[in-house]
Amino acid sequence: MDLMLEPTLLKGCVMIPPSKSASHRAIISAALTNGTSKLKNIRFSQDILATIDAVTALGAKVEQGSGKGCLQITGLFTNTNNTSTLPLFDCRESGSTLRFMIPVALMFGGGEFTGKGKLLDRPLTVYENILKEQNISYIKYSTDGDAVNKLLFQGFLQGGTFLIPGDISSQFLSGLLFALPLANNDSKIILEGKLESKGYVDMTIETLHHFGIQIQQENGQWLIPGNQTYRPADLSIEGDYSQAAFFLVANALGSQIECLGLPEDSKQGDRAIITLISLMQDPAQKSQNLEINVSDVPDLLPILTLLASLRKGQTVLSHAARLRLKESDRLAAITCELTKLGAQIQEESDRLTITGIKQLHGGLTDSWNDHRIAMSLAIASTVCTEQIMIRNAQCIEKSYPSFWQDFVALGGKIQEVSL
Numbered sequence: 001m002d003l004m005l006e007p008t009l010l011k012g013c014v015m016i017p018p019s020k021s022a023s024h025r026a027i028i029s030a031a032l033t034n035g036t037s038k039l040k041n042i043r044f045s046q047d048i049l050a051t052i053d054a055v056t057a058l059g060a061k062v063e064q065g066s067g068k069g070c071l072q073i074t075g076l077f078t079n080t081n082n083t084s085t086l087p088l089f090d091c092r093e094s095g096s097t098l099r100f101m102i103p104v105a106l107m108f109g110g111g112e113f114t115g116k117g118k119l120l121d122r123p124l125t126v127y128e129n130i131l132k133e134q135n136i137s138y139i140k141y142s143t144d145g146d147a148v149n150k151l152l153f154q155g156f157l158q159g160g161t162f163l164i165p166g167d168i169s170s171q172f173l174s175g176l177l178f179a180l181p182l183a184n185n186d187s188k189i190i191l192e193g194k195l196e197s198k199g200y201v202d203m204t205i206e207t208l209h210h211f212g213i214q215i216q217q218e219n220g221q222w223l224i225p226g227n228q229t230y231r232p233a234d235l236s237i238e239g240d241y242s243q244a245a246f247f248l249v250a251n252a253l254g255s256q257i258e259c260l261g262l263p264e265d266s267k268q269g270d271r272a273i274i275t276l277i278s279l280m281q282d283p284a285q286k287s288q289n290l291e292i293n294v295s296d297v298p299d300l301l302p303i304l305t306l307l308a309s310l311r312k313g314q315t316v317l318s319h320a321a322r323l324r325l326k327e328s329d330r331l332a333a334i335t336c337e338l339t340k341l342g343a344q345i346q347e348e349s350d351r352l353t354i355t356g357i358k359q360l361h362g363g364l365t366d367s368w369n370d371h372r373i374a375m376s377l378a379i380a381s382t383v384c385t386e387q388i389m390i391r392n393a394q395c396i397e398k399s400y401p402s403f404w405q406d407f408v409a410l411g412g413k414i415q416e417v418s419l
Contacts, residue, residue, distance in 0.1 A: 001394040003404070005381035006413035007362070010255040014406050016244045016262055017043045018069070018237035020399055021200060024051050024096045025207040026235050028104065028178055031055035031062075033075030033211060035232035042069045042237060046398045047094040054101045057087040058108060075230065076108075086154065091115040093327060093398060095122055099171035102127055103179035106136065106157035113151040117369065120149060122325050126164060126172040134158055159183030159226050166193035166220075167295075169322065173222075174204040181213045181228035189222040196295040196322075199269020206267055210235060238263045241270040242299050243400050246375045247410075249303045252277050253310060253383045257410060272297050276304065280311055288313050295319035298326075301352075302334045302376040308354040309343040310383065321350035327398070328368035337365045337377055341384060362386025364419070371398040378407055391419055 018041045028051065030037035042048065052062050052071075061074040086109065091097040093116050102124070105111040114120075120140075131138045136155030159180055164173055173189065180187040195201065205215055212231030216223040239261030247257045262271075276292060279285060294301050294317050301317055308315035323330040335347040340363045344355040362384045367374035374396050381388045396403040408414060 002389060002391050002417050002419040003393040004387055004389045004415045004417045005378060006387050007381060007384045008411055008413050009382050010247070010250055010257055010407070010410040010412055012256075012410045013258040013260055014247060014410060015260045016239035016247075017045075017400055017402070018261075019240040019268060020045060020047055020242065021096070021203060021240070021268065022207065022237050023048050024100060025174075025204055026237060027051050027055060027062075027071070027073065028100055029207055029211040029213075029230060030073035030232065031058065031060035031075050032104070032178070032182070033230040033232040036072060036074045037211075037232040038065055038234040039071045039073065040065075040067070040069065040234075040236040042071050043401070045401055046092055047096065050090065050092040050094040050097040051100075054089045054091065054097050057089050057111070058101075058105065059087075075232065086152075087111045089113045091119060093117045093119050095119065095169075095326075096171055098122070099124075099127075099169065100175045100178055102153060103157055103175045106153060106155060107179050107182045110136070110153040110155055113153070114149060117327060118325075120151065123168075124151075126168055127175075130157075130162060131155075157183065159185040159187035159224070162187065162189045164189055164191055166191045166195040168196070170195065170197040170200045173201055177201070177204050177208060177215060177222065177224070180224045181208070181215070181226065181230075183226040185226045187224040187226065189224070191220040195220070196319075197269055197298065198296060199267060199271075202267045203269075238266055238268075241266065241268045241273060245270060245273040245300055245303050246379050248273055248277060249307050250379045250382055252281055252307055253379070255382060255410075269296055270300055273300055276300070277307065280307055280315070285313075289315070291316040291318055293319045295322075298323050299372060302330055302372045303379065305334045305338060305343075305345065305352060305354060306376050306380050309338055309345070309356060309360065310358075311356045313356055315354045315356070316351055317354070318351040320352065326370065326372075327395075328370035328373060330370065330373065333368040333370060333373045334376060337368075337373060338380065340365055341380060341388065360384045362388045364389045364391075366391040367393060367395050369395045371396045371400065375400065375403055378403070378412070382412070389417065389419060
């Protein structure tokens with residue numbers, strides 16, 4: 001789907017969709033209980049459907065509950081796998097599903113994992129090292145003689161001591177935190193270096209506590225008692241600051257949008273968008289050069305790049321190398337597309353240096369099949385001097401299926417075209 005967007009500021013109220021990160025965590029936790037849990041305010045994006053399919057493949061029962069966006073999940077009763085064949089997990093393009101479910105599946109004997117796009121190209125070195133230490137079978141292979149499109153894991157993950165580098169995705173740590181409470185023996189995770197994206201790990205631990213799992217954290221270590229039991233729980237998913245970031249930046253650029261459903265006490269790391277917008281708009285900083293370390297909030301980089309393009313002075317978004325391994329190479333993607341609109345961005349291996357300009361013009365852009373690039377370009381259209389066109393705009397279905405409907409409801413002017 002290709003869209004043409006007319007320049008217009010947005011105004012009105014929008015109910016921010018539920019946190020994708022919190023939804024993944026709640027669904028997996030509910031699936032590991034010995035009873036039935038009720039989850040409210042679930043939005044069925046492609047990523048969340050991947051996790052629902054994954055826990056179903058593992059043996060959980062997932063049903064639509066009463067009311068829109070409600071799920072009833074009947075979890076697994078024990079941590080033994082009574083099936084004769086390994087389950088198949090289709091993770092689509094969801095990195096969270098893949099990295100969370102690998103260690104979980106290995107508590108039940110393993111499984112086969114498939115995915116789409118660049119998913120299986122993403123590094124799994126942390127898990128690969130653990131599998132070697134525990135003599136667990138791990139095979140990458142292709143079913144069509146071309147790129148790797150399936151991963152096979154076979155064996156049982158044991159508790160113990162795990163050394164994890166801090167400069168990798170926090171999803172690896174979260175995946176182990178889901179699985180290790182089910183191990184027969186106690187475990188300890190020791191972090192080597194500073195943890196990036198700490199907010200996501202805090203969210204995982206908060207969810208685990210909600211489902212009865214106890215984890216102690218001290219001095220860069222996580223102590224995880226074994227033989228724990230996930231208890232069923234009812235939970236309503238809070239609004240997603242990662243998605244709200246697009247509309248909050250739109251406000252910083254002149255729109256007037258009230259974002260509903262965002263808890264002020266959220267542990268979501270991307271709640272930092274509020275502080276970052278204030279910093280970038282601070283009159284005392286208005287013409288000053290800024291450097292922002294995005295290692296804890298990597299998903300915010302595309303929309304922060306847009307905001308930086310229209311502030312006075314120079315902005316450096318640093319510690320961003322991991323963004324090259326997302327749905328697209330996000331450093332290259334946002335640089336390429338905003339440059340088409342007139343932005344001045346210098347791309348380096350792990351950072352972007354943005355020199356602010358007064359105005360963006362229009363043009364033909366591409367989403368790179370990346371939901372966060374497409375939504376950033378949509379917000380860019382609100383302050384362009386001319387219309388812009390976005391190729392493959394349907395990619396927003398990965399995380400925010402109703403984005404275009406909400407955009408129009410706020411006054412956005414879009415038209416489907418053929419490019």
